[in-house]
Amino acid sequence: SIKLFEKIGRKMELTQAGKDILPHIETILQATEQINNYGKSLSEITGVLRVAIPDSILIYTMQPFIQSFLHKAPGVQLVINSLQSSEVNQAVMDGTADIGVNCEKDSYPDTIIHKNLGTYRALLVASPFANSNLLDFITPHQHKPFSLICNEPDGFYQLEMNKYLAEKDIILNPYMKVQSIEAVKRCVMNNLGIAVVPSYSVVEELKNGSLMLIKTELDEKRYNSIYLYHKNKWISPQMELALNLLKQFIGID
Numbered sequence: 057s058i059k060l061f062e063k064i065g066r067k068m069e070l071t072q073a074g075k076d077i078l079p080h081i082e083t084i085l086q087a088t089e090q091i092n093n094y095g096k097s098l099s100e101i102t103g104v105l106r107v108a109i110p111d112s113i114l115i116y117t118m119q120p121f122i123q124s125f126l127h128k129a130p131g132v133q134l135v136i137n138s139l140q141s142s143e144v145n146q147a148v149m150d151g152t153a154d155i156g157v158n159c160e161k162d163s164y165p166d167t168i169i170h171k172n173l174g175t176y177r178a179l180l181v182a183s184p185f186a187n188s189n190l191l192d193f194i195t196p197h198q199h200k201p202f203s204l205i206c207n208e209p210d211g212f213y214q215l216e217m218n219k220y221l222a223e224k225d226i227i228l229n230p231y232m233k234v235q236s237i238e239a240v241k242r243c244v245m246n247n248l249g250i251a252v253v254p255s256y257s258v259v260e261e262l263k264n265g266s267l268m269l270i271k272t273e274l275d276e277k278r279y280n281s282i283y284l285y286h287k288n289k290w291i292s293p294q295m296e297l298a299l300n301l302l303k304q305f306i307g308i309d
Contacts, residue, residue, distance in 0.1 A: 073156065078151065098297060102131040105294045108153035110208070111138040112237040113281065113306070116256050118157075121305040125298060132294045142210050148284055154295055157302065159212050159254075160280040170284040173306045177255040178213035178279060180270040183264075193272045196224045204231045205240050213279055217252040220274055241267065244289035279298035 060074035070078065092102065105125075109118065114136060125134060139147060143160065147153035148168060157173070164170050182191060182202075190200060206214050209231065221228065232249055234240055237257055244251045245266050261267035269275075283302050289295070 076241045083274065088288075093207060094106065095272055098129050098293060099208045100131060101129060101293050103292065103294055104133045104135060105298055106137065106152065106154045107156040107157065107298070108137050108139050108144045108147040108155070109161065110141045110144065110211075112254050112257050113157055113159075114138050115237065116254075117306055121301050124301050124305065128301075129294050129297055140210075141208050141212070145284065148286055151286070154285060154289065154292075155298055155302075156284045157306065158284065160282055161212060164284070167287055168284050169287050170282045173302060175278040175280055177275065178217065178252050179255050179258065179275065180217065180252050180272050181244055181258055181267045182250045182270050183245055184265055184268050185247045186250070186268070191233055191270050193221075193224075193226060193270050196226065197228045198225070201229065203229045205234060205243045205251045206231060207234055207236055207240050209233060213254070214252060216277070216279075216303075217272075220272065222278040 058073050058077070059071050061068045061079065062071050063069075118136070122134065122136075125132075135211070137147065137153065141159055142151070144156040144158040145164065145168065148156040149165065159176075186202075190202070193200075204217075205215060208214060229249075232243070234243060237253065240251045240253060241258065241261065243249060245261070250270060258267055262269060283299065283306075285295070285299075290298075
């Protein structure tokens with residue numbers, strides 16, 4: 057017999073043998089799914105589609121995609137995992153996600169196919185109750201009494217803002233990390249700090265005045281949103297449908 061799992065602490069994890077065998081198991085499961093769905097229309101197919109995505113994209117842009125997918129393939133179980141942006145690539149690489157939707161990265165492994173969906177901006181925002189005399193983020197060599205609030209310290213646009221502030225020699229208090237983009241916004245609204253957030257996540261708040269824009273030289277910089285999948289992944293009917301719907305609905309900005 058082959059030991060596939062081992063207990064590490066309180067968790068059960070795959071052994072190296074389990075990791076080696078997993079691709080063969082997935083091939084068998086894919087073949088079974090192909091047989092079960094042979095000759096069926098989209099409305100008749102069954103199976104599972106697993107999508108990994110940061111919560112900012114899930115909350116603010118994915119609803120039309122989800123609605124259309126469930127309408128066209130009602131027999132497919134759609135599993136959407138909200139992950140940190142840094143974890144989306146890994147989920148696609150290790151097979152726990154069929155498709156990843158993410159903000160751009162500096163580089164991707166050769167085993168990952170990635171394509172652009174659209175572009176977005178990242179904006180620095182503050183509470184309307186913040187001291188307006190302290191909101192100059194253009195002039196260099198300043199020390200600001202603000203914390204930068206974030207849910208993904210390693211997010212691409214977050215790193216770009218950090219680089220901008222360092223180049224400007226604009227020094228802030230230590231950053232504060234929270235669990236979600238909604239928590240970030242709520243903290244900023246309550247004047248607990250400032251934050252850099254995707255433009256699509258603060259449209260309503262900027263309109264109704266519950267958040268205000270802090271001007272920086274990055275305001276018009278465009279970032280790519282992308283979808284990605286493993287190059288060895290079998291493109292099932294539900295996966296093909298999802299890729300087409302992503303291109304149709306998730307052209308951010």
